[in-house]
Amino acid sequence: MKKIAAVLALLASIGLASGAELLNVSYDPTRELYTEYNAAFAKYWKSKTGQDVTVNQSHGGSGKQARSVLDGLEADVVTLALAYDIDALAEKKLLPDDWQKAFPENSSPYTSTIVFLVRKGNPKGIKDWDDLAKxxxxxxxxxxxxxxxxxxxYLGAWAYAEQKLNKDEAKVKDFIGKxxxxxxxxxxxxxxxxxTFVQRGLGDVLIAWENEAYLALKEFGPEKFEIVTPSISILAEPPVAVVDVVAKRHKTEDLAKAYLNYLYSEEGQDIAGKNFYRPRDPKVAAKYASQFGKVSLVTIDDVFGGWKKAQATHFADGGTFDQIYAK
Amino acid sequence: MKRRILPGFRLTLGYSVIYLTLIVLIPFVALTARAFNGTWAHVWGVVTSHRLIVSYQLSFGTALVASLINGVFGFITAWVLTRYRFPGRRVIDSLIDLPFALPTAVAGIALTALYAPNGWVGAPLAKLGIAVAFNRLGILIALVFIGFPFVVRTLQPVLAALTNDVEEAAALLGASRFQTFRRVIFPAALPALITGITLSFGRAVGEYGSVVFISGNIPFKTEITPLLIIAKLEQYDYQGAAGIGLVMLLASFLILAFVNAIQWWNTRRFNSSSL
Incomplete structure (x- = not known):
């Protein structure tokens, strides 16, 4: 991924020496979203400033992508799956600690949530998180x-269990363990x-990003699968940020900022909605409201006290996830 | 000091040392430095945790079994390919290299599709109650797959170089066919066989790409050590990851040293008893 991006960047820099250039390092399921958005942004930027702009994309697992940037991949902007991965960049001083305040809505122009994908007809009658523990x-x-x-x-299941079981931690752990x-x-x-779920035919239910679930539905046909939206789920906020150190060196700060800001515009929001992300803009959100199931969403800040804390409590070594398997 | 007859010793040795330093030694030093960059206690705690111990057993254990399986079937394959002429021999011969050439992720996906409970091979086996994919057996199959060419390719030239006259001499001296194989052919091929098995083992221990697809990655059951390195990296725990890497490196190094010692002992024994 890194190499490909580097080669692309190199090729682009030879061919388009006159135009400006950005490298957007993103995670896996945003491939389709940013392909569409980059074209739209280039058009907008050209009409506004007359400058040609090429946005190169790099996709991969969110954590791996963040590590690539840490190790020197020259990303002007990052658009990752969780704030924790961008926090890791902030820790190495690639951007300021309060990066999440740089853009509106926690720097998350679109959101998603966690839903279930089940086989057609929902043969096991899965309706909510507690059905998964049966x-x-x-x-x-x-x-x-x-x-x-x-x-x-994991956090979606935890948030549900916490409400359902009146915050009794032992019971919540037991539920998640099941x-x-x-x-x-x-x-x-x-x-x-x-x-594994779609091609290998394994399992009764896939816990997935909402946008991934709809994408799978679109790709493999609604005659094979259906989506079940649980009663409570977590508001997934995939954040975006300008990597200040790199943008400064490339002299692309203004462009990078405009690139991310345009995600909040009506056109940007519309592209997000089209790609099954939930738009922030109420007007655009209303347009796409019918494509998503009804769910009450909790945020990671409210329930878990932010990513840093959630990571330490649940996913660090010896955290609640490890405890499930420890004897 | 005796003057060497062959010129260019210093030049070629110099090149070799510099090259080895660049390609092997510097990455190794960087790995070690990264592991010792933090507190000892942290790295020690990581590499000796129960979860890691279980994964060492799995990684080294399955790699060992896989390389032994490859030893047996690799020997037979190499034997057939060098000893007999038959239609399609060249095709089979070129197929051997496929696991070398295939990206490991592709191998993993292909094997998983085949051995998953709804796959061509997996479905009938699942009816018999044998789970291959997402089980230890699946890991074993992936490791056998990627390690196979090492045994065949190291044995082939050795078996091809065994001339008929040695076997004829054995037969003339009254050896049965089995005796000829056991006392003449096998000892000559043994060093190459051990090398092949060792290479196959070394490759299998560190294999990641193909295994993660088929293993299922269940903690304490099917987590291979390289997966835990990735898990550490996902937590930005570079020291822990480097520490595990170092443990694997040292273990592999010890095993290689041990195998080399056997080789050395075997060559000496073979040479002194037969010549």
Missing amino acids: PGIAVITPNPKTSGGARWN IYKNAPVLDSGARGATT
Whole structure:
């Protein structure tokens, strides 16, 4: 990924010496979104300033992408799956600690949530998180240790259990443990889990990003799968940020800022909605409201006290996830 | 000091040392430096945790079994390919290299599709109650797949170089066919066989790409050590990851040293008893 991006960047810099250039380092499921958005932004920028702009994309697992940037991939902007991965960049002083205040809405121009993908007709009658903890249900979800998306899944289940079980931590842990005991496979990434469920035919339910679930539905046909939206889920806020140090060096600060800001414009929001992300803009959101299921969403800040804390409590070594498997 | 007859010793040795330093030694030093960059206690705690110990057993254990399986079937394959002439021999011969050439992720996806409970091979096996994919057996199959060419390719030239006259001499001296194989052919091929098995083992221990697809990655059950390195990296724990890497490196180094010692002992024994 890194190499490809580097080669692309190099090629582009030779061919388009006159135009400006950006490298957007993103995560896996945004590929289609940014392909469409980059074209729209280039058009907008040209009409506004007369300057040609090429936006190069790099996609991969969110954590791996962040590490590439840490190790020197020259990303002007990052658009990752979770704030934790951008926090890691801030820790190395690539951008300021309060980066999440640089753009509106926690620097998350679009949101998503966690839903279930089940087989057509929902033969196991899965309606909510508690159905996943029942014996005899095979749950497909990736490994939270290696997948950012899987961490949202885990926290979604946790948020549900906490409300349902009146914050009794022992009971919540037991509930989560039951769900993960039902997982025959823990793929290393979100796309891998989708493959396991869709292509290998394994499992009764896939816990997935809402946008991934709709994409899978679009790709493999609604005659095979359907989406179940749980009563409570977590508001996934995939954040965006300008990598200040790199942008300064490339002298692309203004362009990078405009690029991310345009995500909040009506056109940007519309593209997000078209790609099954939930738009922030109320007007655009209303337009796409009918395509999403009704769900009450909780935020990571409210329930878990932010990503840093959630990571330390649940996914660090010895955290609640490890405790499920520890004897 | 005796003057060497062959010129260019210093030049070529110099090149070799510099090259090895650049390609092997510097990355190794960087790895070590990264592991010792933090507190000892942290790295030690990581590499000795129960989860890691279980994964070492899995990674090294399955790699060992896989390389032994490859030893047996690789020997037979190399034997067939060098000893007999038959139609399609060249095709088979070129197929051997496929696991070398295939990106490991592709191998992993292909094997998983085949051995998953709804796959061509997996479905009938699942009816018999045998789970291959997302199980230890699946890991074993992936490791056998990627390690196979090493055994065949190291054995082939050795078996091809064994001339008929040695076997004829054995037969003339009254050896049965089995005796000829056991006492003449096998000892000559043994060093190459051990090398092949060792290479196959070394490759299997560190294999990541193909295994993660088929293993299922269940903690304490099917987590290979390289997966835990990735898990550490996902937590931005570079020291822990480097520490695990170092443990794997040292273990592999010890195993290689041990195998080399056997080789050395075997060559000496073989040479002194037969010549």
